[in-house]
Amino acid sequence: MRPRAAATSSVVALVAVVAIAGVAAVARPQPAATTTHPAAALARGAPGRFSRRTYTEHGTVYQYQVFLPHDYDPARTWPVVVALHGSGEKGSDGMRQIRVGVGPIVQEQADSFPAVVIFPQVPSTGQGVRYAPAMARLIDVVVHEVNGDPNRVYLTGISFGGVLAWLIARERPDRFAALVPISAPLVIQDGDRGTRLSQADADAEEARVLRSTPVWIFQGARDPVVHATDTRARVKTFGQAGVTVKYTEYSGPHEIWDTAYRTPELWRWLFAQHR
Secondary structure (H helix, E strand, C coil): CCCCCCCCCCCEEEEECCCCCCCCCCCCCCCCEEECCCHHHHHHCCCCCEEEEEEEECCEEEEEEEECCCCCCCCCCEEEEEEECCHHHCCCCCCHHHCCCHHHHHHHCCCCCCCEEEEECCCCCCCHHHHHHHHHHHHHHHHHHCCEEEEEEEEEEECHHHHHHHHHHHHCCCCCCEEEEECCCCCCEEHHHCEECCHHHHHHHHHHHHCCCCEEEEEECCCCCCCHHHHHHHHHHHHHHCCCEEEEEECCCCCCHHHHHCCHHHHHHHHCCCC
């Protein structure tokens, strides 16, 4: 059983915990992919620092960065946090994605942060959500290379990155020990047709797929992009479907991720989760 932490008094928190029946994950064929470095080179990386890397799949090069803890030992298994950036950080420079969200937190705590952190960067070309399957495969490759603990892989994202996190969680329903979307609408697109489910149907479908994955959703009450009423409805649907969902609503607008990621209780809760 996963431990659950109490919400702080400075926020509005809702916790719903109900049992839910499992749904079998669908196996997907893995396309050929390469990285520009052998696993040993990454393992020798620079503990306590960021390391810029690339992942190549079918001719498309994806930039990403990896943070290794200061006491990193490749012989041990490690918890892994996957941090997905917002739309303003898309590109191919390999740097923007570590300057927002989780990146500054890890930089400040480089001597004590207890987990490997993966920072993928989504290319600026094309429709961003279409990169979710490739991002899921990138995560699989890097988690393997850093000797990540398969039972302690955590996924979080801000704004557009939160949308991507929802989609990746759907792509890998049994992969993550916890999911933390911040200021992110839930958008499910049906295959290549690009048709979208209604919000209520999308919520229900995601609840079905998440199964036993704990979720902590962060929302700004005055967010003009992601409406709090929609997010509250999602939390209600998740709870009714049996998903373990924790909800924190701040009084602020869209850009609440600095406040969320600087909440110590979030990290205590996150690292307490195991598959």
